[in-house]
Amino acid sequence: MFPKFDQKELMDDQQQQLVPKKIEEWFQRMIDTDVAFQKVYEEISGGLAKWDEKGRWDTIWLAGLRDDEPDTLFNKILAGEIPASIVKEDGKILAFKDINPAAPAHVLVIPKDRDGLTRLSKSTPEHYEILGRLMVAAGEIAKDESLGFGDGARIVINDGAKAGQEVFHLHVHVLGGRDFNWPPG
Numbered sequence: 001m002f003p004k005f006d007q008k009e010l011m012d013d014q015q016q017q018l019v020p021k022k023i024e025e026w027f028q029r030m031i032d033t034d035v036a037f038q039k040v041y042e043e044i045s046g047g048l049a050k051w052d053e054k055g056r057w058d059t060i061w062l063a064g065l066r067d068d069e070p071d072t073l074f075n076k077i078l079a080g081e082i083p084a085s086i087v088k089e090d091g092k093i094l095a096f097k098d099i100n101p102a103a104p105a106h107v108l109v110i111p112k113d114r115d116g117l118t119r120l121s122k123s124t125p126e127h128y129e130i131l132g133r134l135m136v137a138a139g140e141i142a143k144d145e146s147l148g149f150g151d152g153a154r155i156v157i158n159d160g161a162k163a164g165q166e167v168f169h170l171h172v173h174v175l176g177g178r179d180f181n182w183p184p185g
Contacts, residue, residue, distance in 0.1 A: 066116070072167050072169045074169040078094060084097070088141060090133075091112070092112055093110065093137050094109075095109040095174075102173070103176060103178050104176070104177030104178055105148030106174070106175050106176075107141050107147060107173075108172065108173060109171065110170065111133075117170035119159050137172075138172045141174045154174075155173070156184075157173070
């Protein structure tokens with residue numbers, strides 16, 4: 001009943017099944033022996049097949065819509081392959097000093113799991129929690145005088161190459177330590 005989860009792909013990567021073997025055997029036995037169960041299964045499968053035909057799975061995150069973009073520099077930072085000056089971290093986000101600062105205080109805040117967020121315009125309602133976490137972390141960092149932030153900060157998200165985005169893993173710039181002009185460059 002999980003038509004869009006590629007179990008073979010998971011088996012190769014994680015050496016485990018989506019559904020435990022005993023439950024899978026029970027499920028198959030019910031399809032083979034219980035007429036009412038078989039009828040319900042066929043009705044649901046038929047409805048799901050119609051979704052497949054119309055491509056409706058393709059718009060649902062992790063059902064058809066997947067993050068197939070290449071890894072970035074941030075993945076290497078998250079994996080510990082590239083050192084970073086970390087200023088804040090929890091189970092969902094990582095914040096570190098920018099190696100090419102655009103202001104005296106310049107910190108990047110990223111989600112640990114990119115989850116398809118290569119850029120802000122790829123966000124969906126499923127991303128509300130992580131987007132909120134990124135903004136709260138940016139606000140906390142902007143108050144941290146020990147990082148060089150004073151009275152105010154500029155919080156920036158570049159969305160796409162034409163907007164200046166260079167790394168396609170959503171990230172929030174927290175800039176401070178100097179006066180900023182409006183409109184920005």
